[in-house]
Amino acid sequence: MKFWTALLVTALVAGCGGNRFDRDDTGAVTRFSTGPISRACLSSDRRARNSRLCGCIQTVANSSLSGADQRKASQFFSDPQRAHETWMSQSPADDAFWERYKAFAARSENSCRGY
Numbered sequence: 090m091k092f093w094t095a096l097l098v099t100a101l102v103a104g105c106g107g108n109r110f111d112r113d114d115t116g117a118v119t120r121f122s123t124g125p126i127s128r129a130c131l132s133s134d135r136r137a138r139n140s141r142l143c144g145c146i147q148t149v150a151n152s153s154l155s156g157a158d159q160r161k162a163s164q165f166f167s168d169p170q171r172a173h174e175t176w177m178s179q180s181p182a183d184d185a186f187w188e189r190y191k192a193f194a195a196r197s198e199n200s201c202r203g204y
Contacts, residue, residue, distance in 0.1 A: 122147040129163035142204035153193040
């Protein structure tokens, strides 16, 4: 169970992006955001963290998750067990959140490679 949680958190931290207005002609992200996801990312103990990566992930979060979803997801950086509990929960609200979170994580991973 911890493996899946760690894998999901790793995928989240490995990714990042924004919308078409955040990129230059080469496809590189040119504007980064700050917020709860970025702050949690920067304060995590992941070796790969840096302000560009965390800002990129926040940019994706801004276009993918509500403020409440961002605050909930930001807790996963310091408490991966919480991510696992949310994933395993059988409540309709947690199931709906998890679907949004998975889409966000996939988009982050695809958009933020190389940061």
